[in-house]
Amino acid sequence: MKPTLSIFWKHAKRSSRDLAPIVLVIAFFQYLVLKQPPDGAIGLVFGAITVVIGLTFFVYGLELALFPIGDAVAVALARKGSVFWLLTFAFLLGFGTTIAEPSLTAIAGEASLVAAAGGAIPDSDDARRAYVIGLRLTVALSVGTALVLGVLRILLGWSLPMMIISGYALVVALTAIAPREIVGIAYDSGGVTTSTVTVPLVTALGVGLASSLRDRNPMTDGFGLIAFASLTPMIFVMAYGGIIQWI
């Protein structure tokens, strides 16, 4: 039990260190620039403590349960060499981690409130819930697709810059035709997908795969999966916004 407890403390320290710079910056501005304590400061402090505890439990649980299996499965699949199962794994990994991503849940909820207030969707609980689920499914689908593309690239040795630049071109083209209300949310959803859950598993998959293939370099071929995962959501969400409007 003892080593597990020390791992737990390590994570508690790490998530408070994650939050500490933010607390420092905000405290600096509150005391030296704004010079007025906000209403409900105690509630905010309480909330921040909840964030630290939640993040600690979350990452600790991930490391205890999901990361070892995810790592093992990624390495085993890369070695096994079945392209079909590897691609299926990549898709499900992207989809599964994104659906569970807390920052996506958060931003989708906020986006639904803003969209309802702005009149883009009806202001009812049902409409907002449908919007949130639609957005999360779209983003999760896009990350699944991104990892499939990324794994294919590693297997076939396609050029990453060419693919990313064509992705940029697609983003630019879709921006011109997508409804204006969705563009900001779409651009932001690119950055949202890749955090706590996704990055470690996805980096392990890419670098593991590139190291197990003979003529691939883990540096130039192993990285790049995250780049795909933060590009495709923009394309998919803009397409989703367009489709919703046309229906």
Next chain:
Amino acid sequence: MDLIQSGLSTILKTGVDVLPIVIFIFGYQAFVIRQPMPNFRRILGGLAFVIIGLGLFLIGLDHALFPIGRLMAQQLTAPDVLIGTAGSHHWGSYAWVYVFALSIGFATTIAEPALLAVAMKAHDVSGGAIHVWGLRVAVALGAAIGVCLGSYRIIAGLPLHSFIMVGYLIVVVQTIWAPKLIVPLAYDSGGVTTSTVTVPLITALGLGLAETIPGRSPLLDGFGLVAFAALFPIISVLAYAQLSALASHARASRRRKIQGRGGSGHLEEN
């Protein structure tokens, strides 16, 4: 009672969220890898931690990160914090917003665990050519400039897509000249910056700015800060790579000169 009830329902909901990935990883283990699961009880315990942790995080998010982002946006745009003549909404009056954006962008990124993990992996894989701290500072600077420029865009009411497109152009041009080794890593570092804590905070900051500044709509202007924070690190990491390549090139040519001199001296001795 209310708090406990809402807490329980949040935790229940996150359980449903985590379900797909659990089913799929267990399914793979059982049907594709076909090996018995090691440490089954440890994994169940870990899952319980994941679900409770995610639930608590989401509760804290609603009670701290979102309100703080909004509150900072409101306070920093209050009339007595603005610089210059009162009542004018010139973009230059919001100097404190830019300072806050710069510091929050830098502070959240430099401490980001995902970035540290990627930087250490890059250090190993590149055989020490990429320094962990160099990469972290480059990414954090990129994120800081991104959030700052994004806030300026919201305040000035300029279109998001033109900024992003110019950013893309810069990335494309840099890609042509940057050392090939760094390009995939640079592309990845854009996604790494925007962590679970950062995203809600700067989203709320952007929405708060768009709500308080007259003439801005949260729906059209409020989003986009995360996109800026994800784009600019690509540019700053590519620039870092170009600069360090130039520096090592200069060092190498200097060393060659010194060696050349040493070599001729050696000859004279003989």
